[in-house]
Amino acid sequence: MESLPLQLSNAIDRQLASLPSNKLRDACFDLSQRYIQGQLIKTQLHRQAYMAARLPATYGATRQVFRRIESFLNPLKTLLDLGAGMGSLAWAAVDAMPNLHHITLFERDVEMLRMGQSLTLNNLDPVEIAWCRDDITQALSFPSHEVVTLSYVLNELSPKELAHVVHRAYEAADKILILIEPGTPKGYSNILMARTLLINQGGHIIAPCPHQEPCPLAPAFKEGKDWCHFRVRIPRGTYHRRAKDASLPYEDEKYSYLVVSKGDQAPTADRIIKAPILKTGHVILDLCTQNAQLERRIVSKSEGELYAQARDYDWGDEWTG
Numbered sequence: 001m002e003s004l005p006l007q008l009s010n011a012i013d014r015q016l017a018s019l020p021s022n023k024l025r026d027a028c029f030d031l032s033q034r035y036i037q038g039q040l041i042k043t044q045l046h047r048q049a050y051m052a053a054r055l056p057a058t059y060g061a062t063r064q065v066f067r068r069i070e071s072f073l074n075p076l077k078t079l080l081d082l083g084a085g086m087g088s089l090a091w092a093a094v095d096a097m098p099n100l101h102h103i104t105l106f107e108r109d110v111e112m113l114r115m116g117q118s119l120t121l122n123n124l125d126p127v128e129i130a131w132c133r134d135d136i137t138q139a140l141s142f143p144s145h146e147v148v149t150l151s152y153v154l155n156e157l158s159p160k161e162l163a164h165v166v167h168r169a170y171e172a173a174d175k176i177l178i179l180i181e182p183g184t185p186k187g188y189s190n191i192l193m194a195r196t197l198l199i200n201q202g203g204h205i206i207a208p209c210p211h212q213e214p215c216p217l218a219p220a221f222k223e224g225k226d227w228c229h230f231r232v233r234i235p236r237g238t239y240h241r242r243a244k245d246a247s248l249p250y251e252d253e254k255y256s257y258l259v260v261s262k263g264d265q266a267p268t269a270d271r272i273i274k275a276p277i278l279k280t281g282h283v284i285l286d287l288c289t290q291n292a293q294l295e296r297r298i299v300s301k302s303e304g305e306l307y308a309q310a311r312d313y314d315w316g317d318e319w320t321g
């Protein structure tokens with residue numbers, strides 16, 4: 001479960017307090033319909049709906065990705081977030097990166113930027129926050145930072161813009177580039193496109209793939225059967241429940257991601273790419289392996305300690321058994 005930091009959750013509550021619940025609900029419904037039809041945020045009510053219903057989910061996905069690469073992030077000090085929206089990634093970064101001291105956020109929509117500024121103002125001290133209003137598809141280059149991120153943005157770009165932005169983002173990343181997209185076929189397809197470009201540019205994949213070979217799920221994806229994605233559970237805050245008229249206290253957000261490093265990295269372990277299936281007497285794990293194969297590993301009770309460990313593993317974990 002990835003909960004919003006209390007300060008952020010309180011700031012959202014304050015910003016949305018005066019908005020009647022029925023208006024917020026309608027705006028959320030309208031926004032999700034727009035996303036389904038490939039349309040983007042248009043009105044201030046859509047932005048408020050984004051703050052209530054989507055920001056907690058993108059925060060959760062980002063926070064979980066950061067947990068998966070904690071050891072790489074720990075020493076890093078500067079971060080550039082492109083298409084920052086209301087800055088949810090900055091909050092996750094401050095949580096995850098103990099040595100972070102500067103974040104630059106690029107955002108095209110001035111209202112999103114203003115809302116993000118008011119959420120972050122004085123709340124992320126002592127990390128310096130610089131907001132820049134800019135269209136990332138027009139930039140010839142971005143300022144260098146140790147980490148560069150694009151979270152839920154590639155989805156909003158054309159293939160040509162995606163190639164331009166990913167190329168420039170990689171150039172600007174001194175150490176690591178992180179891409180996160182919705183865990184939909186389109187999100188995976190954008191990640192796949194970026195993956196090929198980045199490997200050709202000399203990038204080394206840190207996660208989720210434990211290899212640099214073509215994605216072994218790509219053939220199943222072409223047949224419309226499967227794609228690589230993960231899941232994070234998000235608790236629903238007051239505004240979140242108001243927005244969705246929801247009774248469940250949580251929801252699941254699916255996402256796809258890619259982390260690419262500029263340095264040579266030791267290969268990572270096999271990755272669990274589906275929810276483990278717990279049966280009486282055995283656990284079924286679906287793995288993407290270091291030799292770029294899809295493998296089903298059945299860990300049975302007779303394997304003793306390994307079986308006990310396997311029961312605690314989750315979708316998205318590295319499998320070291």
Ligand SMILES: C[S@@+](CC[C@H](N)C(=O)[O-])C[C@H]1O[C@@H](n2cnc3c(N)ncnc32)[C@H](O)[C@@H]1O
Nearest residue numbers: 058083084085107108109135136137151152156
């Ligand atoms: C779905 S939101 C994601 C926001 C944020 N990254 C997050 O994870 O919550 C996409 C954001 O990208 C911004 N965006 C889309 N195209 C852009 C561009 N060409 N230049 C700058 N920002 C852009 C949008 O204005 C919007 O705020």
